[in-house]
Amino acid sequence: MxxxxxxxxxxxxxxxxxxxxxxxxxxxxxxxxxxxxxxxxxxxxxxxxxxxxxxxxxxxxxxxxxxxxxxxxxxxxxxxxxxxxxxxxxxxxxxxxxxxxxxxxxxxxxxxxxxxxxxxxxxxxxxxxxxxxxxxxxxxxxxxxxxxxxxxxxxxxxxxxxxxxxxxxxxxxxxxxxxxxxxxxVDGDVVRAAGEGPLPDWAPAVFDKPVVIAVGRLEPQKGFDVLIRAHALARKRGVDQHLLILGVGSLEADLKALARSLGVESTVFMPGFAANPHALMRKAAVFALSSRFEGLPMVLLEALALGCPVVSTDCPSGPAEVLEHGRHGVLVPLEDPQALSEALGRVVTDEVHRKDLSRRARARAEELxxxxxxxxxxxxxxxx
Structure with a gap:
C-alpha cells in the first residue's frame, strides 16, 4: 500500500x-x-x-x-x-x-x-x-x-x-x-513498454474482429454518442468491426441504451476502467477521438506513440494542433457521424492507408x- x-x-x-x-x-x-x-x-x-x-x-x-x-x-x-x-x-x-x-x-x-x-x-x-x-x-x-x-x-x-x-x-x-x-x-518509451503488456481476459472476444478503440470519461464532452452512431453506420455498410470504449462516467447506461437502439449492442464493448489501456490501443486497428472539445489530449499523444492510426474530430482545442491539421491523422467535422464512420471504415478496410497513418503517427510522436x-x-x- x-x-x-x-x-x-x-x-x-x-x-x-x-x-x-x-x-x-x-x-x-x-x-x-x-x-x-x-x-x-x-x-x-x-x-x-x-x-x-x-x-x-x-x-x-x-x-x-x-x-x-x-x-x-x-x-x-x-x-x-x-x-x-x-x-x-x-x-x-x-x-x-x-x-x-x-x-x-x-x-x-x-x-x-x-x-x-x-x-x-x-x-x-x-x-x-x-x-x-x-x-x-x-x-x-x-x-x-x-x-x-x-x-x-x-x-x-x-x-x-x-x-x-x-x-x-x-x-x-x-x-x-x-x-x-x-x-x-508523454514518455514514448514508457507508453510503448506498457503497450507490450498482457491483455485482460475479456479481450480475445473483442479482438476477433478489427477494433476501433476510444478512451475517455463517459461524459458529453467525449462525444461517444456520435462515435456509436458512426459505428452503427459502418456496420450497416458492411464494415465488420468492433467498437471498444474504455472509461467510466455518468453516461454509461445511456450509451449502452443507444447501442441497443441502433442494433449494435453485440459489437460495442464498454468494459469500464482499464488499468493498462495501452496494450489494448496497440492491438487496435484505429484510435478514435470523438470529443466535442479538448485541451491537448494526452490519450491522443499516447496513441501516436504507439503508432496507432488516428481519426479525430476537429474539435477545439488540440487535435488539429497535434495532428498538424491532418498531416499525421485524419480530422473530421464535429457532430458528423457519417464523416466519422467513413473515415474509420477506410482505416479498418484499407491496409495501405492504415499502415501509412501508423507511420505518420510514429513520426509525429518523435517530434513531440x-x-x-x-x-x-x-x-x-x-x-x-
Missing amino acids: LQPVPRDASKDPRRKRVLFTLVFMGAGGIERSVCNILAGLDSERFATRLFFHHRPPPDREDRLPRNTEVVWATDSYDYHRQSLPVYLWHLLRHAREADVIVAGQEGRAALLACLAGRLLNKPVVGMIHFDWGAFHREQPRRQLWGLRLLYPRMNRIVACGHDTARSFQSLVPVPEERLQVIPNF SATRALGAWEALLASL
Missing part, C-alpha cells in the same frame, strides 16, 4: 522545492500530464512533492511518479464542501516547505493553491488543460467567475497548447507575459518529445 514519504525527504537547500496539487488521482489526462512532468523534472535541481485532497486509490498507485513525495489530506474518496478548510489546512502544512506551488488542475485545486499562495506569500503557477471557450458553457457560471478571479492573481499560467491559450485569454484578462504555452507530452517541454518547465520553475 502507498505510504506518505517522510516529510523531511525533500529538505535539500541545493534544490528548489516544488509542490504540485491535485484533487484526486483519477484515470484522466490531467493526472497523467502532471505525473509526467514530475517524473521528468531533474531531481538534482528540484525536490518535488505531490499533494492530493483525497488519498490515491490503490489501483492507481503504480501511476504515481516514483521520484516524488506523495501526500494527501484525507483517506476519504468522498467530497463534502464543508471539508474545504481541512484540505486547505493540510495544503498549508506542505506549502510552508515549498518554494513554488503549482495548481495541477482548474477548479478546487486552483482555489486552494491560490489561497495557500496568498496566505504564505508563495508564488503560484496555474495549469490550464481545457478549451475554456467551449468548456465553460457546460459548467456552472461560478466556474468562469472562478477563472476570472483566481488566475489573474497567479504568478504564471501554463496552457497545454496554443489553441487552449488563445481560448483562455479570450475569457480571462491575464497579462501576456504571465501566460506560457508548454505542450503536454518530452525534452523541450521539460526544459521549459524547469526554466519556468527556476525563475520563480
